Each structure stands twice: as structure tokens, then as C-alpha cells.
Amino acid sequence: MSSRKLSGPKGRRLSIHVVTWNVASAAPPRDLSDLLQLNNRNLNLDIYVIGLQELNSGIISLLSDAAFNDSWSSFLMDVLSPLSFIKGNKGGVNICLKLYGYYVSIINCHLPPHISNNYQRLEHFDRILEMQNCEGRDIPNILDHDLIIWFGDMNFRIEDFGLHFVRESIKNRCYSGLWEKDQVWWGRLSSRASHPGLSIAKKHDPLLREFQEGRLLFPPTYKFDRNSNDYDTSEKKRKPAWTDRILWRLKRQPCAGPDTPGPPASHFSLSLRGYSSHMMYGISDHKPVSGTFDLELKPLVSAPLIVLMPEDLWTVENDMMVSYSSTSDFPSSPWDWIGLYKVGLRDVNDYVSYAWVGDSKVSCSDNLNQVYIDISNIPTTEDEFLLCYYSNSLRSVVGISRPFQIPPGSLREDPLGEAQPQI
Structure with missing residues (x-):
């Protein structure tokens, strides 16, 4: 991946678009332009990070995916490959990148459901962080990485308030009252005067407390009747919740000095440009959520390998x-x-x-x-x-390499049956 955008002396700016969506086994919709911000020419994106949950995992789907790309990957690459984006074939939910000498970890998760399982969610959260390692890296543990982008269906719910109060608050766009009882947010600032805050979960979990999130200025993204913007009208009448989230964590770096080698924190920073849901998509009982970031960095490595x-x-x-x-x-x-x-x-x-x-x-x-x-x-x-x-x-x-043209010929099959490289 590369970027021609500069930000200050010998600095670079990378624009990253993160998407999380629990697709509930549904097939891709016809158009994802809004979700991928393809019509927003001002974004000039460098990297897409797309995480899906609950893809169809039936036996026919598994056999098909083993031989071919799954329908979501094929659909997304139909849209993005003409724009010069390439999909890396990665297994699992954690991808480690080395970006101009900095270590970046990307995590897509689906945590346990139901309002009563909050401590189980926290346990899974901590276990993922503590047990994930990147083999063959100078800094294998992801907690030591310069940036962690964590997103997915985290399944955190809104406590205490009843269904009627939650729905009325959403109808009137009074989200601030719901923030205080959201299992992720709860008084990030001690005064609570100007910003919602640290979650109920963060109050009890030191690792989660280190992560940041943008303000929730969009309606809860779960649970909807399919193909509509109506919250659950079934007999269960599940309470709406912000289950689909995008968090990030920057490694705390002291300013460089004689006894503290390393780059100053100002040489590597992340700012959130936009954080929103996309209500127009109705194939699932979840609405997709996206976050767009600007990553400012001063390269530690200038020469490509x-x-x-x-x-x-x-x-x-x-x-x-x-x-x-x-x-x-x-x-x-x-x-x-x-x-x-x-x-x-x-x-x-x-x-x-x-x-x-x-x-x-x-x-x-x-x-x-x-x-x-x-x-x-x-x-x-x-x-x-x-x-x-x-x-x-x-x-x-x-x-x-840069693009080029070559003399004509024709591709032949390998007569010796030599093993071909696969990722």
C-alpha cells in the first residue's frame, strides 16, 4: 500500500476507511457505494478495512468457499479492484501490518450476545488481546503495537432503561441519555459535562479502558426487522443497542531522549474524520457502521524492502x-x-x-x-x-512495480505439474 499525500516535513497521511457489519447470513446487496464512500471524491482513501460477521456458514457455503471466493469477498472486490485495491487472503480475525516501520494490528470480532453476558464479553475481549501474537515479527504481542483498530459486533447493550424509554429516546434523537447506560460508554470525562464517557465495561476492565471511540451520533444499529428501519416488532421485541462498534488504541510513547529511544508520539497519530451508521441497508437485522480515519506518521523506514x-x-x-x-x-x-x-x-x-x-x-x-x-x-x-x-x-x-507492457505470447499450462504458490 502506498500514499502520495504528505503532511508536514517528510511526513505522510494515510486515509483509512473501516467498515463493520453483521450481515446475518444474507447475500450482498446490489450497491455498496454509500457504505464504501465511493461517491465521496474528497476522501481520497488509501486503505479499506472491512470486517463482516455471521457470514453463511452452512456446509454448502463452506465447500464453495474452499474452492472459490465467498460471495461477499467476490462482490467487494468487483467494486474495489477497478480502483486498484487488492485483497490479501488472511485467515482468522487478526491482521498485523508493518506500515513505514510502525506496527498496526487490525481485529474483527464477534463477542457473546445477550445483556446478561457483559462480563463474558469482557473476558473474551481481554483473552483476544492477551493471546493474539504475530509470528515472525519483531514485536509479536499486539498490545505492544503502535496502533490497534478493533471493530465488530461487540454485542454490548443498554442497561437499566426499559424498551419504551429507549425507543422514545431514539425517536427524539436523545442519544446522550442512553450513553450513560451503554455497556461500553459511561462518563469518559469525570465531569460528564461536555462528552459522554468511559463505559460501564471500561470501569471494570483496564484493557478496554485504553481504547477510544468516536461519539455515537447515530441510532443504535441493532435489532431491526429485515428490509426496514423498524426496530424489532417480533414477539421478543429486543431492545435496541449499539452492538456494532469501531474502537482504536494508540500505544503510549514517551518523547524520545537520551535514555528513551524511539519516535515522539507526535510522529504517529490517528484522528477520526467520521463515525456513522448506514441506515439505507436492510438485508440484516444489523445496520453497518463505518469510521474514516486520518493516520499521520513520520516514516521510520524510508526504503522499501x-x-x-x-x-x-x-x-x-x-x-x-x-x-x-x-x-x-x-x-x-x-x-x-x-x-x-x-x-x-x-x-x-x-x-x-x-x-x-x-x-x-x-x-x-x-x-x-x-x-x-x-x-x-x-x-x-x-x-x-x-x-x-x-x-x-x-x-x-x-x-x-509500476505498470508496464510486455511483448505478446500465450500462457501455457505447466507440463511438469510444478507446485504453484498459494497464499
């Missing part, structure tokens, strides 16, 4: 030679590979050809490496291509 050089491309018969350089501390592996893609790829497995770095290297000198990639059967096309370097050690794409 891998630089691919399409300007040095040239072909020999059916092969294309690719030149690349790496930093001195890059953890190379013979299982690293370079993929050739058409511009507009949806996923790192969408390569049209590839080469194992360990098997295909033909030259290595002064930190400049060269490998051959087979292009014998790429059909004649005016499409543009790009190269991606995948690191097996880091389990991530660590280098992406």
Missing part, C-alpha cells in the same frame, strides 16, 4: 528477465516468488505467470538480482501488467 525495476525488463525467447534490489536486512527465502499480473488484479493469487526466486535467479551482484519469468503463452494484448514480490517469511507482498 524490495524494488522491482520494470524499466530494466527485456525478453530472451519465451522468458522475461526481471531485475530487483533488496535492503540488506531483508529476510529472503528460496520460497519467495515474483508474480506477473494484469493491472486490476483482485488478489495475489491472480497471477498470469510467476517465478520462484530460488529456482529462477540468474544473476546476483551488488544487491541487484535478476530472475526469468516465463511469458511464452501470454496472448497478444494491450493490457498493462505489473510485478509483485511475495515474501514467504513475512507472508506478505513486499514489492510492487
Whole structure:
């Protein structure tokens, strides 16, 4: 991922759009432009973080997902891949990123339901934080990361108030009275004069207390009758609640000094630009919630791990030679590979050809490496291509070239049945 936006001397600003939605086993709607802010040209987003809960987990769906992408992933990438966004195939609910030398952890969760299970929710919250580790990282425990973005169906409810009072407050948009009894919010400031605050949960949980959240200026997002904006009219008449939340936590960093190495806190900051629900979507009994953030940072790492050089491309018969350089501390592996893609790829497995770095290297000198990639059967096309370097050690794409065009050919099947890289 990259950004051309600057914010101060040698600083960068990244715009991040976070979405959480309990889709309740429903299929994707026809249009997600509002949720993804595709019509808001002023946002100029760099990163999408999308977390869904309660995708259809029936046996037919599981078998289909094992062979193909699930319907939600396919639909979202139909929308986002033309805009040059790429989906990384990650398992689990925690993704760790290293962003210009900073560590970022992204967590999507679905905590236990029902109003009486608040302490069980807190226990799950703490357990996720304390047990999640990122293998192969310099800072494996996510509590030591510079930024944690935590979102999902947290299932926190509104205590004490009855159903009629809650619904009347929502009807009259009097949300402040509900904040004080929300299981996440409860007097963040000691005076409570100008801002709602620390949750009932935060009062009892030191880890949750370290997380921040934007003001809840939108109606509770659960529970709705499907395909409507009416709260539950079934016999159960469940009380509305803000179950769907987006939180964040910045690591506390002392100012750098002789005895405290590290960047000042001002070199890495997150500000919330918008926090809202999207009432127009009715496929689920939950409404989706999104938060848009500006991440300001001063890069700790300026040189990319891998630089691919399409300007040095040239072909020999059916092969294309690719030149690349790496930093001195890059953890190379013979299982690293370079993929050739058409511009507009949806996923790192969408390569049209590839080469194992360990098997295909033909030259290595002064930190400049060269490998051959087979292009014998790429059909004649005016499409543009790009190269991606995948690191097996880091389990991530660590280098992406600029777009380029290559001579014609056609892609052939591997006659030896050689194993192809999969993520």
C-alpha cells in the first residue's frame, strides 16, 4: 500500500476507511457505494478495512468457499479492484501490518450476545488481546503495537432503561441519555459535562479502558426487522443497542531522549474524520457502521524492502528477465516468488505467470538480482501488467512495480505439474 499525500516535513497521511457489519447470513446487496464512500471524491482513501460477521456458514457455503471466493469477498472486490485495491487472503480475525516501520494490528470480532453476558464479553475481549501474537515479527504481542483498530459486533447493550424509554429516546434523537447506560460508554470525562464517557465495561476492565471511540451520533444499529428501519416488532421485541462498534488504541510513547529511544508520539497519530451508521441497508437485522480515519506518521523506514525495476525488463525467447534490489536486512527465502499480473488484479493469487526466486535467479551482484519469468503463452494484448514480490517469511507482498507492457505470447499450462504458490 502506498500514499502520495504528505503532511508536514517528510511526513505522510494515510486515509483509512473501516467498515463493520453483521450481515446475518444474507447475500450482498446490489450497491455498496454509500457504505464504501465511493461517491465521496474528497476522501481520497488509501486503505479499506472491512470486517463482516455471521457470514453463511452452512456446509454448502463452506465447500464453495474452499474452492472459490465467498460471495461477499467476490462482490467487494468487483467494486474495489477497478480502483486498484487488492485483497490479501488472511485467515482468522487478526491482521498485523508493518506500515513505514510502525506496527498496526487490525481485529474483527464477534463477542457473546445477550445483556446478561457483559462480563463474558469482557473476558473474551481481554483473552483476544492477551493471546493474539504475530509470528515472525519483531514485536509479536499486539498490545505492544503502535496502533490497534478493533471493530465488530461487540454485542454490548443498554442497561437499566426499559424498551419504551429507549425507543422514545431514539425517536427524539436523545442519544446522550442512553450513553450513560451503554455497556461500553459511561462518563469518559469525570465531569460528564461536555462528552459522554468511559463505559460501564471500561470501569471494570483496564484493557478496554485504553481504547477510544468516536461519539455515537447515530441510532443504535441493532435489532431491526429485515428490509426496514423498524426496530424489532417480533414477539421478543429486543431492545435496541449499539452492538456494532469501531474502537482504536494508540500505544503510549514517551518523547524520545537520551535514555528513551524511539519516535515522539507526535510522529504517529490517528484522528477520526467520521463515525456513522448506514441506515439505507436492510438485508440484516444489523445496520453497518463505518469510521474514516486520518493516520499521520513520520516514516521510520524510508526504503522499501524490495524494488522491482520494470524499466530494466527485456525478453530472451519465451522468458522475461526481471531485475530487483533488496535492503540488506531483508529476510529472503528460496520460497519467495515474483508474480506477473494484469493491472486490476483482485488478489495475489491472480497471477498470469510467476517465478520462484530460488529456482529462477540468474544473476546476483551488488544487491541487484535478476530472475526469468516465463511469458511464452501470454496472448497478444494491450493490457498493462505489473510485478509483485511475495515474501514467504513475512507472508506478505513486499514489492510492487509500476505498470508496464510486455511483448505478446500465450500462457501455457505447466507440463511438469510444478507446485504453484498459494497464499
